[in-house]
Structures are given as C-alpha cells and as structure tokens.
Amino acid sequence: MKPIAVGLVGVAGYTGMELCRLLAGHPRMELVKATSRSEAGKLLADVLPHLGCTKLAGLTITAPDMDELAANCDLVFLAVPHGTAMDMAAELVAKNVCVVDLSADFRLRDPQVYVQWYNLKHRHADLLAQAVYGLPELYHHDIAQAKLVANPGCYPTSVILALAPALNNGLAEADGIVADSKSGATGAGRKPSTATMFCEMHDSFRAYNLGHHRHTPEMEQEAGRLAQVQINLSFNPHILPLGRGILSTVYTRLARSVNAQEVLAIYSDFYAMHGAALGASWVRVLPLGTWPETRNVRGTMFCDLGILVDPRTNRLIIVSAIDNLCRGASGQALANANLMLGLAPELGLSAAPMVP
Amino acid sequence: MKPIAVGLVGVAGYTGMELCRLLAGHPRMELVKATSRSEAGKLLADVLPHLGCTKLAGLTITAPDMDELAANCDLVFLAVPHGTAMDMAAELVAKNVCVVDLSADFRLRDPQVYVQWYNLKHRHADLLAQAVYGLPELYHHDIAQAKLVANPGCYPTSVILALAPALNNGLAEADGIVADSKSGATGAGRKPSTATMFCEMHDSFRAYNLGHHRHTPEMEQEAGRLAQVQINLSFNPHILPLGRGILSTVYTRLARSVNAQEVLAIYSDFYAMHGAALGASWVRVLPLGTWPETRNVRGTMFCDLGILVDPRTNRLIIVSAIDNLCRGASGQALANANLMLGLAPELGLSAAPMVP
C-alpha cells in the first residue's frame, strides 16, 4: 500500500518531537514535510539526534509554507502556539487538507470564551462549527468525518476522562468540582528559562497559575456537555520533577447514594462501550483500592482511572493518569489522524508502556 | 554552659537521621544516647557515614533501655513507630524525663478516635490530658510547660498551618474542605520494599491511601478547634519523586465576601502575631500571585503559604510547603525540645534553606 503523506509544522518542540517518535514507527503514514522556522535547512537527525538511523533521519527540515504542505500532504499536524495555528489551519483546510491542530485555537466552541481566556480575538471563528474536539472515546464518529480536529489539551484530557462517566450518569454534583492536577515538566514546553532549568525543578515541587490556567474553559465546556448543565470548576495545576505524565485528582460530591462497586461498574461499562465503538481500549479502570501511577502509561495512549467513594465526606474522587505528551498531545493527535484517514485508531500506537 | 543531655530512640530511620543532622550542630544539646535495636554496638558514623568527623561520629549506638535513658538524659526524642512509642513515653515521663514523641501515639485527644484510625487500643490514655500537641505557632505556651509533647504529623503540620488563619477568622466554611497533599519519598520511611525502590518511584507519581490516611483525624481535631465546630475533611496523599518536601493544596469555600488583599493581611497578621509570641518567624506568607516551592524550605522550619481567592468558584485555596523531615518531624521536635528546655525556639534551627 502506498504510504499516506503527512506534514508536521513545529518539529523542534516537545509535541513535535513526540510526533516524530511515533511517526518513525507508523506503518502507513510517511512524514514528508517537517517544518521549523528556527531549524530550517538542517537534517532532522542533526536537530533530534535520537532519531538518527530511523526512517525520519534523513528528512530535511523546511520553513513552514502552507502551499508546499498542501501540495505534498494529505494531512498536516500543527504543533505551534495558539494564535499562530489558526491561520495555518484555515489556509490548509481551505486547500482541502486535513488538519490536526495541537494548539488551543479550535477547542472552544464559543469564540467569546476564547477571547476571555486567551486574550485574543479569534480570526477564524467561522471554522469553529466544523472543528471537532478530538477526544476519541467521546467523538470518534465526528472525528472520522472531520477535516479539522482540535486536539484536546493535556490537562483537559485527563480531567474529562475522569469525569465523563460520573457526569454522564448523574453520579456527581455538577457544581463544586475541583481538579488538582500535577504535570511533568515537558508540559512547560521547550523554551529555555530560569524556571525550567534542571537545577530549579529537580528535587522540588510547586503549584502555578492556580485558578487561572487556560485549560479551565475547555474542561468546563466538555464537562458541561456531559452533565447537560453549565459547569464552573476549580482547576489548579502543579509541576512535577519528572519528564512525562499528568496525574489529576478530581474531587466531586456524590449526587446520589451509590457504593464503590456500583461506581466501578458504571465506569467500566462506560469505557468498555465507548472503547468498543472506537476500536481501542485505552481507558483502564483500576480495581478498587489501587491507584494510577504515571509510569504505567508512559509513552502510550492509556488513561488509568482509580476511584474512591468516600461516605465519610460524601465524595466521589477520581484519579486519572496519562502521558501528557502522548495521550495528552501527540499520540492523541495521531489517533485522530488515523480516524480521519480511515485507519485503525491504534495504528502506530500499540507499543506497551515503558516500565521501568 | 554545661550541655543539656538528650537521648534519641530510633536512630536509623529518616526522622532519627534528621535529628542527628540537627543535633550535630546544636549549640546547647548533646546527644549522649542514641539507640537502635538493629544497629546497637556500632558507631554512629559507621551506620550513618555522612556524620563522620562531626561531633556525633564517635557515639556508640545502644539498644533502647528506658532506665539508661532516664539516668543519662534530660530529654528524650522517640523516633519509633506508633504503638511502640506509647509505653516508652509513659515510662520516661514516670521517671521525670521530658519526652518529645514523634509518633502518633499522643496526638489525638480522644482515645476512641485513636482506636478507630490506628486499630489499636491506647494503653496510656491517662497521659493524653497532659500531652501537648507540638505545633509551636499554636501551642508554644503549653509546650514550654509540658513534660510530654506529641510531635505533629508531617501532613497535618502543612494542612493545619494552611487552614489556621482562615478557620480562626471565619473566612472559610468548615465543611467541604479538601486537602490534596504531595509528599517526598522520605515520608514513606526507610523500610525497603519493592514500592520504595528508586526504579519504582523515579520519574513517576502516584496517589495512595485516598480517604483513609491516618493523619486525617489529626487534621480534623486541630481544624475543629480552630473553627470551634466539628470538621470532616477529605485528605488525600500522593508520593512525589523527590526526597524532602510536602506541598499541600487546601481547598475551602469562602464563608464571606472578602478580597485577596484582605485575606493576605489576615494571614500575615496571624503569623506575625503568633511568630512574635513564639519568638520565631517560620511561616512565610507569600505575595499574591506567587506560589510555594518545596525547595525553598528545604532543611528548615519554614512553612511557605500561597493564597488564592477565586470569585469564579467562590473558593479560598491555600498552598502550603514544608520540609516533611525537618518542619514535619525532627526539626519541629527539636523546636519543641528547645521550648521545653527553656531555650530559644530557633536554637540549632537557623540554617538557611539549601537552594539549589
């Protein structure tokens, strides 16, 4: 079979790197265009030496050029900052190229909410109606039809998957939800600063941006759709001294009297059903009394969920672990691309987690 | 001045090691008895090579013997597990020796609560009335008079200091509080197991024991006293891939309409007043918009607090960072010992945090 030509804008950041890692082993897609303004002209393996002697090693990085991408690619991944991505996406979609946008530009259905949280007017609000929120378990049918997929944020992926069965089944109150999330340092991106230096992050832990993180409205939008009611939730991120991984501890109040076994069954059934429809079993609901660890999902699409029903405080607590770079960004982007191109969703994504 | 003779039961665990570290530099106390059942007969510096060429290096470890400790020491630190400590403490107090107990045995005022959470009948419930909960900012007057101090748990230290000004001033609702805590690996103790191996914890993060951790009733007891009402809170711990440090993110609902500046002033005043009375300024309330990092308190008694008033979700969120081994255990024990012996509370505890 002829390989499917894909392009990648933004090869030198962590999500671009992760896409390269995955594409190097994808059996059907061929990365034909990898672009980076700062690294144009170099070989991919010179910029990313770990990719030496892989099938991507000899690709020459070019400056991003939408015409060239459109002429050569069936699908393009955008791994560039929000604000930059929206124009590229609009141009590529207009040229009839499929786009998976890893930025936040097409995630929020309401352009007013985008302005409010990103402090930027949306220049292509007309495209929002056709953009699909790329969380495969919830939207695989729409993704398969889409020309433009808005790849979810890393934190929202972990929090929405934690909440979906509870909100969908009326287990949890819609108000008063707290998501306390902890992310590995790759989540802060690859731009050097004092705060992201090894010596500043190593052997330390900190909170940041409490109450104001831009992933909040994305969680509220999707949680609200699941609960069929508007949701205001408190999202608070922290930075872990590790590379990959997000663990979110999500606090809800029980909406009705249930025991832990019932909740476990509801969660298991929900993801068994959605996984079957999707064609991939990526959400693993753990036995009661066991809890997710970020290492158990390292490098994969898995999302591990642990559940506590606490009658003492009348709470349902859900702990969710994903790999922020793979499930939380590039792996999910590849899964969306698989669906958009009519391939099996797991193609190129079936390597087991790297433990230890 | 003649040095004050002190003893330490349980030298080989992490809290015992931390006490040795601090006592090696204490200007008035002299460690004359260091005991350990497993290491008896060895020199301290053979068991803890980092202490070679310090003033503790040549001390011979002995098996724990309360008569011998009472005969030689003015004060004894107990760094042994709960259940074991209570009998030792009772015997030493009966022999008129001051005791700082780092275990949980005398922290809970109600022996029924002890049974319920520790699954063990308290054999010296009569001593509970005279035991003082050793949180210096709140109880320094009582500590200075006490013969028996129950050194607070690490998690409770971080959570109670975060909540005290809010509960004391009616800023926060007493119900619905969530404490999401993250601890360094030293918190798990020094007993080897697969789960505590480097290769199992490194580059990973996990929750454990959600809803069931034994530090919960201690938080509820002290928070309840501050709020003057019974409190049920949801406490949920996690393990960080770092050595020392606890960061607790504490979620409350605002009880009245205040803005962030007012809350900041209340917190600053509360700890300025209590610090002045105590004679040590260990709680640092950070400027709005800045957040604690565990490294900033490393090796010290500092507790850093960051504050968010979030009108969107009607919440007051407090983030608290301490060094779990120093402020959360052995440093606080030493501060309590200073107070009990009539010394300045900061004696031997004034080294600056080790950053980087």
Added chain:
Amino acid sequence: MKPIAVGLVGVAGYTGMELCRLLAGHPRMELVKATSRSEAGKLLADVLPHLGCTKLAGLTITAPDMDELAANCDLVFLAVPHGTAMDMAAELVAKNVCVVDLSADFRLRDPQVYVQWYNLKHRHADLLAQAVYGLPELYHHDIAQAKLVANPGCYPTSVILALAPALNNGLAEADGIVADSKSGATGAGRKPSTATMFCEMHDSFRAYNLGHHRHTPEMEQEAGRLAQVQINLSFNPHILPLGRGILSTVYTRLARSVNAQEVLAIYSDFYAMHGAALGASWVRVLPLGTWPETRNVRGTMFCDLGILVDPRTNRLIIVSAIDNLCRGASGQALANANLMLGLAPELGLSAAPMVP
C-alpha cells in the same frame, strides 16, 4: 503466519519486565509461558499493571517447569540469576528447545575463569563450546545457527562495542585500558534493599565494586579476541540516579599515529560493514565533538559512540551509551531470538528512542 511460541523464565525482574514490554509488540512471537516462582497463579497484568489491555495481559503466570516449557515453546528466554540458569538451559537444550540465557552462565568460554569470578563450579561446561556469545554485530552468523545463546552483560555490551574497531584495527594498545562505566539503577535489579531505595539513590552518585565486578572477564575475553592478545583491563562501575542507561568512558593509549578523522572513518566503516551483514544499523558513530547521551538510546538497541583522539595525552577515548535493559539485556536477547528463529533482527525492535 502462525505465531512462534516463546517462553520466559523470570517474569518479575527488570529484564523479564523488559522482555514482556517488547514481546507485547512483537509481530511474530507469542509469549505462551511466563513463569515466576513467587508470582505463579496470578495474571500477568496483576503483577505488571502497565501491561493491562496489552496482548499479554491475560496470560497466567506459572511456576517454572522445563518439561512444560519444552512442550509448548520453540524458544525460551532465561531471565534468572547465574547459577540457576545453567541447569535450566542444559535441560531445555537437551529437549531441543532454543535458549537465550540472559545470565552470565554461558558467557565465559573458559570454565576456570567462571569459577574464579563467580566462585561457583560450572555444572555444564560441556555446553560452553556450543554456546554463542550473543553480540549480534560480531557473531550474527553463529547466533543464527545456535541452539544456546549467552546474552552479553550490560556493561560488556557497552565496552566491547566501544573497543571493537580500535582493537580490530590496531589503533589502541591492548594493555592499560580503563573502562569507567556509569549505569542506571535498573542495573542493580529488582530486589529491595536499603541501598536501592529511592531516598538512598536519588540526588546522589557513587562508585561500587571497583576492580572486582564480574563483568570484567567477559570484557577481557572479547577484547582479547578482537586484539588477538590476552588483555587485562580495569573496569570500574558507578550507579546513576536514573532508570535506564549505561554510559561507558573507555580510555586507551594510541598504538599508532592517527588523527581523529581517520579514527572516525575506521569506526564508521566497521559498523557500516557489520551492520549491513547483520541487517540492522544499531551502532551510531557520532560526529566529532558530539557525545552520547543515555536518553538518545532509551528503550532501543542503539549504541551511540563518541570519539576523542587526544594528542596531548596520546589517548584514544571512546564514549559509549546504551539502554542497559534493552540493548544491554532484553532487547539484545530478542534480537538474538530473531536471528535464531530466522527472523529479521530488527523485528519488534524498531520503535524510536523515547525522548524526551
């Protein structure tokens, strides 16, 4: 095509875990027997939760039984300690099953050297003549014919690949060689002890076992064959606070006047030739002035080599990086199995390194 049935003895250690990780993605081999004395009766995914929802998840672990393994498997991997492996290997080979032994039992051609370093008489010295040292670049022809492959040690793999072109081409003096190696903590195995706890290894670095490590004779045997002269070298290991990876810095004295470009060409040609014959380009010789990093080979068979010709001290220094668990153990075992079974050497081993 019918899958090829393979077995694994010792599933719960790090090399067993790594083999499971790789076998979960192997397109032709099927793990039909996974054994562990301590975990028999459990499902693989209960013992190794990261493998949940992979194709190995539902396999039931059994106690090791050579008859059962022989009856069900075409090839068996032995991931058990030296001393234990030799009897298993002998029994399986006698039953006409292919064996890849990850222990040291069949690596040393001279049973006297085995006794001297392992302090144990070899009970199956008769098999040593037919055992092949499983370093694919050097022995792929023999491996393809072998029934019993002795999988190389992790340190020797890194050191022999660093030295091979130099010794084979007379660039380096055979005496006076020093190998200073640094290994990730997985190299110490999965048995809990105080020394392997997170809190003892994290944020620290140490040497161990200098001059006495059992991998020394293996290096001397293979280096001696390449140089065609007996070699005594000084091998000295250290433990890094990281999970996977070995970096060896190998010091030799130049045997003749060459410049760096010439040495680079010799190294590149050597591995281009051997890689082509083998059918896999796993040794990457880096441009002058660039140096290997363990992360660049993470999870793969790559061995990265950096070269310095230092006229000031008349030395040729080679730096070598591998993943100790993959190239240094289980990945190499799988490559050997591929060769023994007539498969392409890279099958199941072509995922790109996980960076970051």
Added chain:
Amino acid sequence: MKPIAVGLVGVAGYTGMELCRLLAGHPRMELVKATSRSEAGKLLADVLPHLGCTKLAGLTITAPDMDELAANCDLVFLAVPHGTAMDMAAELVAKNVCVVDLSADFRLRDPQVYVQWYNLKHRHADLLAQAVYGLPELYHHDIAQAKLVANPGCYPTSVILALAPALNNGLAEADGIVADSKSGATGAGRKPSTATMFCEMHDSFRAYNLGHHRHTPEMEQEAGRLAQVQINLSFNPHILPLGRGILSTVYTRLARSVNAQEVLAIYSDFYAMHGAALGASWVRVLPLGTWPETRNVRGTMFCDLGILVDPRTNRLIIVSAIDNLCRGASGQALANANLMLGLAPELGLSAAPMVP
C-alpha cells in the same frame, strides 16, 4: 564583637546563591553589599525567595561598584565569570580590600597557560605572584597571609585532593593519569539554555568537553607541584542528573609495590596532619571496600576519598566526592575568607551533610 563587613559580586548565580546561604548563618561576617547587574534595586529575598525571613532578606541588591565595595567591605567575594573578575580583583586589591575570587583568573601561575586555555590575555599578570591558590589543606599558611585568593575550580578540588597523598609520597606514576569526573547540573551555571533544561538533563547522562575542559591546566599545575615533575593528565567531565556533587574517579599506575593498607595509612596520615595544621578535618578517608557517595558530603566542606589498590592491573584508583557548590566553590571561598580574616576555618561551615 563587631561583625566583619563583606561584599559579594554576582549574587544571582549558583555560587552567589550558595555564598548567601552560608553567610546567612555565619556568626561573624555580615553581608553588607550584594551586587548584581541584572537584579540591582531588588531586595535579596525577592530574587532569592528561600532567603525570606533570614538575616539577609532585607538587603537591597546594588549594581557592582568597586569604590562602594571598597568603602564598605573588609573582604569581597567575586562570583563572576573569568575575564570579568580580574579587573575587579585588581581594583579592590589596590584599594587594600581582601579578595576571594571564585573565577579562574588567578589560579594559573603562568599567564601563558592562561592564554592558551582561556583564549584571553591576562590583564593583571603582575598580581599572579601574590595570588594564593585557595586549597586550604595545602596552602592554609599562605592563605592566611594573602590579600588575593584564587578559589580553586570544583573539578580540580576533587582531583587534587584525590591525588595529593599519592603524588607527594611517590605512590603513583606521574604520567598516564586519568581523571574521569561526574558533576551535578549546578556546575553548568544558571544561564538558561535548551541543554540545561530539566527535560533535557533529567533521566539522562552525558559526557562533554572531553580532553578540552579548562580545569585541566589547574589540575596539572597542582599535581605537578606535588609530584615535583611536569604532569600531563587526561581530564574528562560528565554531567549527572542531580543538583550538587562531584565524584571523580582518578586512575593512576602504581609507582612502587604497596598494599592497600599501606596506601590507606599514607592517605589517612597525610590528611590527619594537614587537617590538624589547618584546624579542620574536612577530608575523610573511607575504610577499604567502601566508596564515596555525593550525598554524604551535601552542603559541606567534606571531601570523601575511597581507595583501591588493584594488583591485577597495577593501578591505584582514588574516588573522590565533594559538593561542587560548597567545597568546590562557595564554601571553600568562605573557608579562605575565614583564614584571611584570622577566624577559625570552620566558622559558619560546620552544619552536617543533608542526608537524606
């Protein structure tokens, strides 16, 4: 007693920070001037929040001004890059202020060697004769008389202390020495770059600058003085994924027949004698068969040495561990300042190592 006023140029780098940490607890010195071009005008505790509520917290950082420093300080620490330091030092010495220069500018006695390795002409070569190399064990008499002390490099401190007894006693051949050093990431300084980001260093290990590091001539100069013969050695550094610490493994060939006990006695006697003369026992020679760990010296002036006499390869191998920031830079600078000011060398430097 009146405090002794000291100044610090370069407060915002890691060595400046470490000096602040130590000065915050020094009983006799008072930091009256802390300068930084980039941070001038801010409070020290705003730039270094871990120093909040210490005695340095309220100091206002100023731009470096030699007149002002000379007018206010008895002694000044220069924690600025080489090339910059030399002019400042010259000016301050001319104004009769004591200077401890943490840069390389006055370490090399021969200005030609300086030019050769630093690619920079020395503008104050006349001062080289009066500058003292600040390794206290070897030069304490001269340091006590000096106006200008060249604080040794971190790597040279670890390597020279490892070699001194062997070279001084003719145990080791002077040629063919190899120093394989591994440094924590703080050694790379505090300037942000992609290479020093957490996500690039964490869980990885690499060599750098082999054969060309600028600390080489400093080692050769001091080793040559000890051996009384010119020495060319091979120095090769690596970067560890940890914060503080250097471990150097130093390879020599035995110059005469000795056994390990004899070497151990020679090392122990050498440092017992020099330590007694200095008034501080900072070098700890470990029992045979035990090896240094960087954590055991964390935050202190200790240098731990482990010794191997290997008759199989005729080598004497010495392993040396220091804290690169404390013993390898700022702590040693403070010790030198103590000596220059007539204080006990250990003043402000006696805190025990922070383990764990």
